[in-house]
Amino acid sequence: MRLYDSMSQEKREFVPRDPDHVTMYFCGPTVYNLVHIGNARPFVVSMVAKRYFESLGYRVTLVENITDIDDRIILKAIDQGRTAAEVAAEFAQAYREDTDRLGLGRPDVEPLATEHISDIIGLITELLERGHAYQAGSDVYFDVDSFEEYGKLSKQQVTEMRHGARVAMGEDKHAPLDFALWKGAKPGEPAWDSPWGPGRPGWHIECSAMSLKYLGQGFDIHGGGRDLIFPHHENEIAQAEGARESQFVRFWMHNGMLNLSQEKMSKSLGNILTLREVLDQHRPEALITVFLGSHYRSPMEFSEEVLREAEQQVDRLRNVFLELADRAGSAASARVSAFQPGAEVRPAGADGTTPEGVTAAGSTASILQKVATRQEAFADAMADDLNTAAALAELFGIAREANAALAAGELDADTAAQMRAEMVKMVHVLGLDAVAGGNDHVPDEVAAMAEERQQCRARRDFARADELRTTIAQCGYEVRDVPGGYKIVRTR
């Protein structure tokens, strides 16, 4: 596959460091608040990338940190009269809960900064020994001038950056661009013992320390939002390569920002939308579909409207899976009308004939050929820098072809089952397994109402039948009349 690398600024053939093992590190959140939908994008991107590599046969180790000590956490704690640890624990848990709802699974390792203080101290010590860092009072700073390649990721000139760099009160840096590796504790601040006195790690160092610990020097992919390129990832490189004097990461993968009503989401603009809010209103598949609908590197518009459209897309996929399952005879989502004991819902005929009795052998071969062609296109799209939008389009292409074949009565049970199985693989890679799910258990009362409605229809009591449909809809189900019976489909 080819993967875009922000360092070389081009797509390059992706070959992992280890022959059969892909190593990935994505920057997770700093837990001082509920995560917003912008935080969800790299989470989804990383999980889909993991699934894609697994589909290629690689073993994948995905590490995604949780930064649980930081100035923002301390500020929040002071504000709320709690300890920083309490604040961090609360929002780390909220983060896990919210991202769990996406149904994508969890990264293989989710290290906490505070559980890696000794690794961090170790890395800072290496930097001091190699002359890339210096102690100033109770703080330790990275000496940017000592690292010649500083700026190579962000393509910033050090001389240019000096103008804008700021120095906060109380800092004792040698140069404005130098950044803190270790911050000595002020009274009342959380602190860990270190060779430089009690304090806490600076932002950036935890990611260098933890990625190196779990994945080793020169691991494959390091990702996160574009806005992390500078200074976060630039500093990670300086720390890791300064200490170890060899390449830190092979591919830098950065996702684009989300815009809300034409503007970047940011707290100062007051337009943040939390992941929790979105998932309270929309199915996780819809949110994932929104993300997959545009390329991961592109900035994207995010709105209620795109979520609604995605809901429609999810329904379209769910419907075709339902129909294929019915035709394959493996799902109980179709109910035979009680007043017509012998009726089958759209009998497919396991003998390979259509309901009209025309043999379907020829069209069966051609539709499976079409599926194979689209699967190839799907694979090509994913192999081209994870072009999920194009991959998704192939899935919709199969859906249309499947529906057309179904409508024409050209799909036998066996072919339907095969098509469905192939599509299940595809949606799995995209993290959309949920669209392939059945109806689970329809509540008894809903089933009873549907049955009663069917009997009303038989009596031509349509007023009562329509009333029941409305009531069923209020329960979150839809009754669809089909030849010889009806179906109950969950709508939310």
Add this chain to the structure above:
RNA sequence: GGCGACGUGGCCGAGUGGCUAGGCACGGGUCUGCAAAACCCGCUACACCGGUUCAAUUCCGGUCGUCGCCUCCA
């Protein structure tokens, strides 16, 4: 000022030197007690101006416009 991205049909959003993206919305039709689902047909674009080319939405140059980073930020 420096670095970078981008301008595609009503909307979102892929992609390509000549050949259908896809979804949503909309219009017509089929099916149907109603409805839904689904199918068929239609709507067909590439900011602007030059240049290269047999041929450019796709390459090159410029103009205009939008956005991100350079400061905490996914």
